[in-house]
Amino acid sequence: MNWITNYVRPRINSIFSRREVPENLWSKCTECGTMLFHRELAENLNVCTSCGHHMAITPRDRFKALFDGGVFVEVKVPEPVADPLHFRDQKKYPDRMRAAQRNTGEHEAMLVAEGEIGATPIVAAAQDFSFMGGSMGMYVGNAIIAAAERAVTLKRPLILFSAAGGARMQEGILSLMQMPRTTVAVQMLKEAGLPYIVVLTHPTTGGVTASYAMLGDVQIAEPNALICFAGPRVIEQTIREKLPEGFQRAEYLLDHGMLDRVTRRTDMRDELITITRMLLGLPPAVKGSLPRPEPATDDIPAPVQEPALENPAPSQQKSKTTKPKAESKE
Known part of the structure; x- marks a missing residue:
C-alpha cells in the first residue's frame, strides 16, 4: 500500500475514463x-x-405534433429575388441569410405543409422566429400566397402559426409590400368559403400583426404571447405613462375582444381539430373509436344436426299419458 497505488493510479484512470456530457x-x-x-x-x-x-418551438417540430402521425408534405414556395436592394449594415444581407440557414437548418422563415389533423385534410403554414426573428420578407409573402392557393385548389382550410418581429428591414419597401399581398391571399380563401384560422405565438408584432395575423376567421393565441404592432416599451416612451400589467399579452387581448381563445400548446391540436370540423360542417371527431368488424359468416361452420331415427327405442319414445274420463252421473 503506497501513494502510487492509492492515489496516482485511480487519479490517472479517472482522467482517461472521464466521459464528456453533452451540453x-x-x-x-x-x-x-x-x-x-x-x-x-x-x-x-x-x-x-x-x-x-x-x-419557442420550430415549425417542423410543431407540425410533427400537429399532423396525424407526424406525417406531412411540404408545399413548394417560389423563390424571390435574392438581395434585391444590395443591403448592408454590419454584414451583407446574403451573409446574414447563410448564417440563419446554418443555425436553423431551414431555408427561410416560413414552412408550408399539407396533411391531416384528426382525419381532416388541411394546409398549414408556420413562421420560425429563430430565423432572423421570423421577419416578413418576400419569401414569407410568397409562402402565404402559395399556402392560400394550395388550400383553394384542394378546397382545404388554412391554419397559420405566426411568430415574427415585423417586416424584414433588409428588403425595405419590398418587405412592406407583403402586407397587401398577404391580405389579398387571405381574401382568396374567404371568397372560396374556406376557413382561415390563425394561431398567434410569442411574439407576433409589427407588420405581421397589421396584416395576415389578425385576419383569421378564428383568432387563437398561446398563453402569455406578446401580440402588438408597436411594443410596450415604445408606447411607454411615447406617452410617458406606465402601462397596465400584462398589456398586449394574449390574456389581456382576450379580455378586450381581440382574440377568440387562449389555448395551451399541449391542447392546441384537439382545439384545432374541433374548430376546423365545426367550420367545415363535419361531425365532431371521435377519439380512439374504430368501426366494429362484421362477423365472418362464411367461415363459421353450420351446426351439425343428428339424423332422425326411423324406429326409436322404447326408452326414446315419449310416453303419452291419458287422463281417465270422468264418469258421467246420470
Missing part, C-alpha cells in the same frame, strides 16, 4: 429557472413542466 441535455426555463431534461421538454412540446411557460 444540450438540459434546458433552463427563462420564466422560473427550472432545469428541464431535453426529452421531457420535447415530449411536452417545449412547455415548462414546472410553471407552464411556452418556449
Whole structure:
C-alpha cells in the first residue's frame, strides 16, 4: 500500500475514463429557472413542466405534433429575388441569410405543409422566429400566397402559426409590400368559403400583426404571447405613462375582444381539430373509436344436426299419458 497505488493510479484512470456530457441535455426555463431534461421538454412540446411557460418551438417540430402521425408534405414556395436592394449594415444581407440557414437548418422563415389533423385534410403554414426573428420578407409573402392557393385548389382550410418581429428591414419597401399581398391571399380563401384560422405565438408584432395575423376567421393565441404592432416599451416612451400589467399579452387581448381563445400548446391540436370540423360542417371527431368488424359468416361452420331415427327405442319414445274420463252421473 503506497501513494502510487492509492492515489496516482485511480487519479490517472479517472482522467482517461472521464466521459464528456453533452451540453444540450438540459434546458433552463427563462420564466422560473427550472432545469428541464431535453426529452421531457420535447415530449411536452417545449412547455415548462414546472410553471407552464411556452418556449419557442420550430415549425417542423410543431407540425410533427400537429399532423396525424407526424406525417406531412411540404408545399413548394417560389423563390424571390435574392438581395434585391444590395443591403448592408454590419454584414451583407446574403451573409446574414447563410448564417440563419446554418443555425436553423431551414431555408427561410416560413414552412408550408399539407396533411391531416384528426382525419381532416388541411394546409398549414408556420413562421420560425429563430430565423432572423421570423421577419416578413418576400419569401414569407410568397409562402402565404402559395399556402392560400394550395388550400383553394384542394378546397382545404388554412391554419397559420405566426411568430415574427415585423417586416424584414433588409428588403425595405419590398418587405412592406407583403402586407397587401398577404391580405389579398387571405381574401382568396374567404371568397372560396374556406376557413382561415390563425394561431398567434410569442411574439407576433409589427407588420405581421397589421396584416395576415389578425385576419383569421378564428383568432387563437398561446398563453402569455406578446401580440402588438408597436411594443410596450415604445408606447411607454411615447406617452410617458406606465402601462397596465400584462398589456398586449394574449390574456389581456382576450379580455378586450381581440382574440377568440387562449389555448395551451399541449391542447392546441384537439382545439384545432374541433374548430376546423365545426367550420367545415363535419361531425365532431371521435377519439380512439374504430368501426366494429362484421362477423365472418362464411367461415363459421353450420351446426351439425343428428339424423332422425326411423324406429326409436322404447326408452326414446315419449310416453303419452291419458287422463281417465270422468264418469258421467246420470
